[in-house]
Amino acid sequence: MEQTVTQPQADRPSQIALVDLLDRLLGTGVVLAGDIVISLSGVDLVQIRLQALISTIRSDMVEPR
Amino acid sequence: MSESGRYLYAVTRGLEPQQLAGTPGLDGGHLDVVEHLDLCAVVSDVALDEYGEEGLRRNLEHLDWLERVARTHDSVVHAVASVGPTAPLRLATVYLDDEGVRRGLAERCAELDRVLGQVAGRLEWSVKVLAPATPVVSTAERGMSGAEYLRRKKASAEDKEINDALLMDLADKVYEALADGTVASRRLQPQDQRLTGLAGTMLLNAAYLVQDDDGPAFQSHVKSLQAEHHEVSIECQGPWPPYSFAVLEQ
Structure with missing residues (x-):
């Protein structure tokens, strides 16, 4: 197969993409039980970020209601 | 006026507060260091109506808010990581006061120490x-x-x-x-x-x-x-x- 995915390669500015940042800030990292307890279990987080991100992407693609 | 809490960004060792001068916390808040033994927690004040339980639940659904908090959190973590070994906290770890932060550090003291050893350098x-x-x-x-x-x-x-x-x-x-x-x-x-x-x-x-x-x-x-x-x-x-x-x- 000759075809390759066209996309920018490394050497781009080191600003981390939001989706990568949220992967890490919501999915990994040190978890301490803060005084403010909010249920951020794995499933919730995936839903939060998917809902938040996809709804934004969609709103870019369709006419606002 | 809304009450304030302490937002925890990262845990490190041997950090002097002035090493973070020039890096703002969330909403321009001043970064402080709360210590327990040799662990240093990097924190700043946040308004509890925005970062309390109800506020977080509401705000986490908004991408603009989420992105702003995530970017600021990341820039603080970068600043801390440029100085010493850094264990970044998960987004939105909030305590009511410095005593709470110290309690949080004390509870996981040995584990935090192990993690800092693992990521150092x-x-x-x-x-x-x-x-x-x-x-x-x-x-x-x-x-x-x-x-x-x-x-x-x-x-x-x-x-x-x-x-x-x-x-x-x-x-x-x-x-x-x-x-x-x-x-x-x-x-x-x-x-x-x-x-x-x-x-x-x-x-x-x-x-x-x-x-x-x-x-x-x-x-x-x-x-x-x-x-x-x-x-x-x-x-x-x-x-x-x-x-x-x-x-x-x-």
């Missing part, structure tokens, strides 16, 4: 393997009979299945090959195409913990794997603070 690199976008099967070749079209379509679906399996296998091999010479590695969930905006399916979303000095060698290892395997795209980014490797055992 090391950075995180991200490697993603992407399949090419699926080629469009031509549905209207001149003079093709219906039976011939169906036969080709079936053959093409079978080819795709075999091809997908080969690409997954290749992604596994890339993951393993790159792990060699790194301190630790882990696979994160491949990202949804709708979020990445990339054309191809993500086969691998991996993170590697690499010694500071080994970064260039790691990058050239990625490049040589890409040169060997044109059938996929291998994307390498970093270095980042060790987000994926600062994990406490539950």
